[in-house]
Amino acid sequence: MSLFDDVAGAVMGKVMGGNQGGMAQIAMEMFNQHGGLNGVLDKFKQGGLGDLAASWVGTGANLPISADQISSVLGSGAIAEMAAKFGITPEVLSTQIAQHLPSVIDKMTPNGEVGADSGNLLSTVLGMLK
Template identity: 50%
Template structure:
């Protein structure tokens, strides 16, 4: 089972059995980021993509306890590629450039919140952290 499925399932339990993905749909960008993690082999796999793209310093700032360095829409495009970005844009109903811009705003914050204490959590801990984050966003 992928990370997004695990988080969605746990969120469903928190919401008393409601469809978790429908509830997470209240924040489509968070859903996209969770999907990116799921398709990349988890949070560490997604971060590896950015490190391999030459953005290791940025990624470390998101994981670390200091302030998050910004990432540009162009850097998102460079790492994810036009195919993945086009798929994301299609899911969100926006243009790929806008999707890259929104991801550039959301991704550092989501990674930061999923890595409390400046460490990549184990997958079980990551699921618990993601559930807490989703719970706060869903009120």
């Protein structure tokens, strides 16, 4: 793991309210695989859940998402691969992502909008450090 991954993982842990470091690593992996925040949001738009994801970015209440919806949007193969990497089952991983992703994206977009550089994970993480 690189120094950036260590720092980014620590920041994601803080953003997630001090939840386990493993979840922060999972979030980092997901954002890296899908091109950062913009890429993840695009996946949800393409999967027909753009309105749901928009609630996480906006300043209102975050709409919930199910583990099945996570698997559908991100792909069961990608979920299985990521789960194996972290030594958990795909079901546990998709449940954890469903539980934490709305809050993570909400905290990454405190002004209710995705910044122009949000596709760059390094810029996003550095912005959180300010």
